[in-house]
Amino acid sequence: MPEKHGLLAFNDLYLRRGERELYGGLGGRFDSGDICWLRGENGRGKTTLLRILAGLITPESGQVYWRGREFAARLDEARQAISFLDERLGLCRDLTVEQNLRFACAAGAGGDVATLLEDLALAPLAQRPLRQLSTGQRKRVGLGRILAEGSLVWLLDEPANGLDAGNRTRLADLIRKHAAAGGLCLYASHEPLPLDGVIEMELP
Numbered sequence: 001m002p003e004k005h006g007l008l009a010f011n012d013l014y015l016r017r018g019e020r021e022l023y024g025g026l027g028g029r030f031d032s033g034d035i036c037w038l039r040g041e042n043g044r045g046k047t048t049l050l051r052i053l054a055g056l057i058t059p060e061s062g063q064v065y066w067r068g069r070e071f072a073a074r075l076d077e078a079r080q081a082i083s084f085l086d087e088r089l090g091l092c093r094d095l096t097v098e099q100n101l102r103f104a105c106a107a108g109a110g111g112d113v114a115t116l117l118e119d120l121a122l123a124p125l126a127q128r129p130l131r132q133l134s135t136g137q138r139k140r141v142g143l144g145r146i147l148a149e150g151s152l153v154w155l156l157d158e159p160a161n162g163l164d165a166g167n168r169t170r171l172a173d174l175i176r177k178h179a180a181a182g183g184l185c186l187y188a189s190h191e192p193l194p195l196d197g198v199i200e201m202e203l204p
Contacts, residue, residue: 005068006031007184008053008153013062015048022048023203035179035195038188040203046188047086050155054084083151085159089142093131097122100130101144109150116144136162154178156187169194
């Protein structure tokens with residue numbers, strides 16, 4: 001019988017890209033408080049797996065479960081509980097940092113903009129349009145969106161890209177606090193973050 005219990009689980013996932021098989025028979029199970037590092041060479045499907053778990057694409061075969069039931073049966077509930085961050089960030093390039101975060105807070109759990117600016121060291125950039133920021137600065141605003149949404153599950157694709165050592169540590173602290181509060185985080189990254197007790201999952 002497939003393993004489907006836990007907060008977020010998947011069994012026998014199979015996906016192809018054109019004529020190439022990315023993976024087959026992939027499975028995993030994650031609960032509140034877990035932190036998982038998705039590893040694998042470029043092109044092995046780390047981003048694709050995160051997008052499947054976010055409900056954005058459908059695998060060719062296999063099952064995804066949310067709280068023990070098939071994802072499709074709880075799609076709206078799952079999507080409300082999951083935040084996904086990739087290189088597109090889910091932000092408006094023409095709005096300022098503060099405006100982007102205010103919009104995210106209004107659409108999400110109603111977080112405090114001033115606190116987000118402080119926690120992510122973005123206060124000096126608050127009035128600058130997103131398009132004027134560096135890759136690392138934009139990534140921090142994207143992380144602010146994730147925090148503002150207040151979601152139970154974070155799915156982060158290369159969240160440390162463009163971040164210096166200090167901001168990588170800040171990112172790790174945010175993930176650690178999220179897990180300690182009962183959240184779940186799966187992140188894909190070429191390099192480990194300074195975190196203990198991480199579940200490592202390497203895509204074949």
